[in-house]
Amino acid sequence: MRRKGKRIKLSLKPEVEDSLPTLQFRIWTNNRSPSMPNCLIVAATPLEIAPFLTYYRTKKELPEQLHIDVLLTGIGLTATTYSLTRQLAIKRPDLIIQAGVGGCFDLTMQLGSVVVVKQEAIADQSVIELNKLKTMFDLELVPQDQYPFEKGWLINKSELLKKVKLKKVKAVSVNEITTSKQKVKFYKQAFNPVIESMEGAALHYVCLMEKIPFVQIRSISNYIAERNKKNWNMKESISNLNNELIRLLKNI
Numbered sequence: 001m002r003r004k005g006k007r008i009k010l011s012l013k014p015e016v017e018d019s020l021p022t023l024q025f026r027i028w029t030n031n032r033s034p035s036m037p038n039c040l041i042v043a044a045t046p047l048e049i050a051p052f053l054t055y056y057r058t059k060k061e062l063p064e065q066l067h068i069d070v071l072l073t074g075i076g077l078t079a080t081t082y083s084l085t086r087q088l089a090i091k092r093p094d095l096i097i098q099a100g101v102g103g104c105f106d107l108t109m110q111l112g113s114v115v116v117v118k119q120e121a122i123a124d125q126s127v128i129e130l131n132k133l134k135t136m137f138d139l140e141l142v143p144q145d146q147y148p149f150e151k152g153w154l155i156n157k158s159e160l161l162k163k164v165k166l167k168k169v170k171a172v173s174v175n176e177i178t179t180s181k182q183k184v185k186f187y188k189q190a191f192n193p194v195i196e197s198m199e200g201a202a203l204h205y206v207c208l209m210e211k212i213p214f215v216q217i218r219s220i221s222n223y224i225a226e227r228n229k230k231n232w233n234m235k236e237s238i239s240n241l242n243n244e245l246i247r248l249l250k251n252i
Contacts, residue, residue: 036067039249040093042084044075044199048100051242066252069093073199077122077173080202088210095160096207096214099245101221101237102197103178105188109220111233114244115194116166117216119155120201123172123187133186148208154201158213164248166217169194173201178224196224217244
């Protein structure tokens, strides 16, 4: 990275790589002064934040007040939990922003809309009994208020959340993408969520346990159980997601 006056160029160079699959665990850093607050941007795949990386790499200055690192975790709760936890052991950030696309349960919301998640649950960490979904809390396997859970939810109470001028919603994370109408019904009854992803709850759990301020923003790429990708809007959802990510970084 070179500095001339106030012009700053982002050099996307891997800081951490090991024997994991490509992009499973990788850090890019802009190498700002170590005394500045550090913000870790987390995404499951490079596709989801490609416009953000290009924006700072080729055209614009970085926020003057932040040191920014980027972590690509891989897809899913397990990969995200491992990659994020390992990164925190290497370098502890002052705040974490997760950006990604997700499916939507609410058919009244437009594809491409961007929301911020206020609370998360792991929907398929459950069982169907007598035609009803029961969570591990319903089964009394875990107390519903055992930290970091509150009434079975992973709730973001960070002050950082208040700075995000987006609709605040409930979300669920899953290991298996929801494709059946029956599961949609069960999840709506049990959680009444707006968003489904495969990584959000991992972010909430790790950050709450580590007491690190965080925000999860999601753009709606498709409606839940819609598997015809001709009816998805991935291009606009990624564009809108990255516009909101850039706006958020400028306003922190």
